[in-house]
Amino acid sequence: MNEDSLRRETLRTARAMMEQGLVRGTWGNVSCRxxxxxxxxxxxxxGMEYSVLGPDDLVVIDRQGQLAAGKWKPSTESPLHAALYEARSDVGAIVHTHSVYATSFAVAGRPIPAITEEIAQVIGGPVEVAPYAACGTQELAEAAVNYLGRRGAVMLAKHGLVGVGKDLSEALLACVIAEKTAEIAVMARILGGYNELTPKEVLSLRDTYLNKYGQ
Known part of the structure; x- marks a missing residue:
């Protein structure tokens, strides 16, 4: 995919994030290598509305999170994105959301549990909560890297959710599945509780998803 196509795809992902209720206003951010x-x-x-952004409004940052090209200031979470790419060579795209249920777990300081096949398949286990640090700081970036590990998503305490993937669609899917599972967990507790998948079950589901699912 050339850069022009990548810009359009990044913009579509940002708008999809908004349309699916994963962010409101100008919060959240999307990036890709x-x-x-x-x-x-x-x-x-x-701080720009996704609905009015054009492909040329997206900006380029370097591996330190500094502006390399573009006419606008980059997302304040550029250090977070840069740190995650540096730590995970397998990650090609990142989506950061402030969705209601996942952020509720982040505020409560509780991991989103591995209670559905989807979260095991797409994310690879529970979504952990990185300790609080102010947005845009190196402290937040380091905490996110440490608590993401090799999984597909991590929560930021009192803040929101970060999904990663090999491409934009996979990173967005991680955010969608984390939010859906967080909502299911809340509803299941109202109905009497839930039982988490065992680590062995999670590994098996993840392996099947990566190696056997799809075409």
Whole structure:
């Protein structure tokens, strides 16, 4: 995919994030690696409405999270994105949301439990909560890296959710599944509780999803 196509796909992902209720207003952010450009990352600009953004409004940051190209300031969470890409060579895209149920778990400081096949398959286990640090700081970036581990999503205490994936659709899916599972967990507790999948079951489901599911 060339950079023009990547810009359009990033913008579609940002709008999908909004349309699916994962963010409101100008919060949240989306990024992806630029193929063939070592260390360069395409990311949404800071504090701009997704509905009015055009492909040329997206900006480029370097591996330190600093602006490399573009006419607007990059997302305030650029250090977070840069740190996650540096830590995970398998990650090609990142979506950061402030969805209601996942953020409720982040505020409560409780992991989203591995109670559905979907969360095991897509995320690879429970979604952990990184300790609180102010937005846009290196402390937040380091905490997110540590608590993400090798999974597909991590929560930021008192803040929101970060989903990662090999591409934009996979990163967005991680956010969708985390939010759905958080809502199911709340509803299941109202109905009497839930039993989590065992680590062995999670590993089996993840392996099946990665190696046997789909075409």
């Amino acid at each position: 630029i193929p063939g450009e070592e260390g360069l990352i395409l990311i949404t600009p800071s």
